Amino acid sequence: MSIAVSTSTDKIIVDKSRNHRNKAVSKAVRATRQRLQTGSSAPAGFDREMLLLHIDAVLHGAIALPLLVGLISAIGVYLSEEPGILLWGLMALSAHAVTVYLARKAKQQNIGAEKVAIWRRRFLASQLLMGLCWAIFALQDCGACGEIQFALFEGTGLFIALAATAMGTFLLRNALVYTFLPVVGALGFSSLTTGDPIHVGLTGILSLSLVFLAFMTERMNKANVHILSMQSEKDDLIAELEVAKSMSDEARRRAEEANLAKSRFLASMSHELRTPLNAILGFSEVMSTEVLGPLNNPTYKEYTVDIHRSGEHLLNLINEILDLSRIEAGRYELNEEAVNLVEIAEDCIGMVQLRARGKNITIEPQFEQAMPSVWIDEKAMRQVALNLLSNAVKFTPAGGEITVKVGWTAGGGQYISIKDNGPGIPEEEIPIVLSAFGQGSIAIKSAEQGTGLGLPIVQAILAKHNGQFILRSKLREGTEAIAILPPRRVLQSLPPVEDAPSPARRRKSFA
Structure with missing residues (x-):
């Protein structure tokens, strides 16, 4: 039996062993969302990042402070003509070397969250050491030069150092205070003891x-923390989007695998289902027509008719499901040829005419004349017209009217329009009836329920032809279904190509 083919591969199409991936992804999404909701942008959460930025700033600006100290020392020697200030310069450079050494050592190590406080205290201690050097500079005196002149030199040097320190250490909280608090203390002590104005x-x-500068550096520090928090939130959002995309890709992959499994199942089951159905239809038809002899019980004859009708209904259902499955799997191939759309409409009207007369329904054709052929799949387009006409006959009440139109579209294409005066479809239910297995409330209440596959198949066939399907309906005003084919499907008539006259005929015509 054909069902036994490739059963081993079909069983593993949907890989259920990957459920753990979805669990891990969902856990990551929840953790990321929790970080965003609990406010991970608190300043305490960025101490490590701020310390690392401070280390980079120290290393990148390591040459700035030695230049400033060297310039101050040179000017001091020029003004005082005493080598003592050079000793201060060496002390300041040594203190700065300690800070640079700490920065390089910290850069080489992987500073964890538990070591941030230790390294922060080390850098503050180095800043305090540098502050002691500036305090010594503030207490320098010059006997050879003027008092006001040297005081101006000291004040200028201290203010430049204050500004430079503020710009270079704002990433390390309280570093400016640790550096220049000893300077203020030294100057204050000198003022109290000497009374020098x-x-x-x-x-x-x-x-x-x-x-003022301490206040400004604190503001700059908070602004930098805010920037880091925004960057962290952006990274978290990007991570959540990537995780969500991973979940979406995984879900899409599983859906494709499930769809493939469905297509393989339907393909393998089609032969197994159709073979017994054909036997049921054949034997029931033989019994109902009494080919092998009369049936003495008339009830049995009615049963055979019911069996034949039910078998046909089941076979049509199987065919519709298989058609939709092939279309979804991309295996529905078009056998295109030149076909007249009016002829297809006339043939389909003839097929449903008997059923329409049974309900006293009038079918009025309105066809435009001299319609050129179109390049389509005749069987598929006949299925479209027959599905739409069957729906119209099914839902049009007794004594109703159906209008079938074939004509030109405004863009140069052709269309088939089938309009009835039945109960109609509520506008909010139109998307439902256009979906696979979807049925509106009128269809559910009707005694002639369908499978809900007719209109989706119509849409899919028209999409394969690059066409369009439009369904217009209002409650108690009827329904109009329009199947539109694009202009490039229309085969316009071309003038015949005339053969070029031969030279002999050309000379004869000139003569």
Whole structure:
């Protein structure tokens, strides 16, 4: 039997062993969403990132402070003509070397969250050491030069150092205060002990400047933390999108595998189902027509007619399911040829005419004349017209009217329109009846229920022809179904090609 073919491969089409992947992906999505909702942008959550940025800033700007110290030392030696300030310069450079050494050592190590506080204290201690050097510079004196001149030199150097430190250490909270608090303390102590008005004024101005710059560096630090939090949220959102895409891809893959399994199952079962159905139809028809002898019981004859009708209904259902399955699997091939659309409409009207007369339904054809042929699959287009006409006859009440039109579209294509004056379809149910196995409320209440596959097959066949299907309907106003073929399917009549006259005929015509 054909059902036994490729059963081993069909059993493993849907791989259920991958459920654990979906669980892991779902867990990642929940964790990411929880991080976003619990506010991971708290400043405490970015201490490590801020420390790493500070380390990079120290290493990149390692040459700036030595240049400033060297310039101050050179000017101090020029003004005081004393080598003592050079000793201060060496001390300041040594303190700065400690900071650079710590930065390089921290860069080489992988600083974890548990070591952030330790390294932060180390860098603050190095800044305090540098602050002691600046305090020593503030207490320098010059006997050979003027007092005001040297005080101006000290104040300028301290203010430049204050600004440079503020710009270079704002990523490390409180670093500016640790650096220049010893300077303010030294100047304040000098002012109290000596009563020098110049030191008093310098202390006040430097203190106000320190407060202002400390406030500004704190604002800059918070702004940088906010930028980091926004970047973190963006990364989390990107991660969540990637995880969601992974879930979507996995779901799509599983759906494709399930669809493939369905197509293989239907393909293998088609022969197994049709073979006994053909036997049922054949024997029931033989019995109903009494070919082998009369049936003495008339009830048995009615039963054979019911068996034949039910078998035909089941065979049509199988054919529709297989057609839809082939279309979805992309295996529905068109056998195209030149066909007249009016002839197809006339043939389909003849097929349903007997049933329409049984319900006293009038079918009125309205065909445009001299319609050229179209390049289509005749069997498929006949199925489209027959499905639409069968639906119209099915849902049109007794004594109703059906109008069948074949004509031109505004763009140069051709169309078949089938309009009835039946109960119609509510507008909100039109998407339902256009979906596979979808039925509207009128169809459900009707005694002649279908499978809900006719209109989806019509849509799919027209889509294979690059056409369009339009369903217009309103409750208690009837329904109009329009099948449209594009202009490129129309075979326009071309003038015959005339053969070029021979030279002898050309000379004769000139003569």
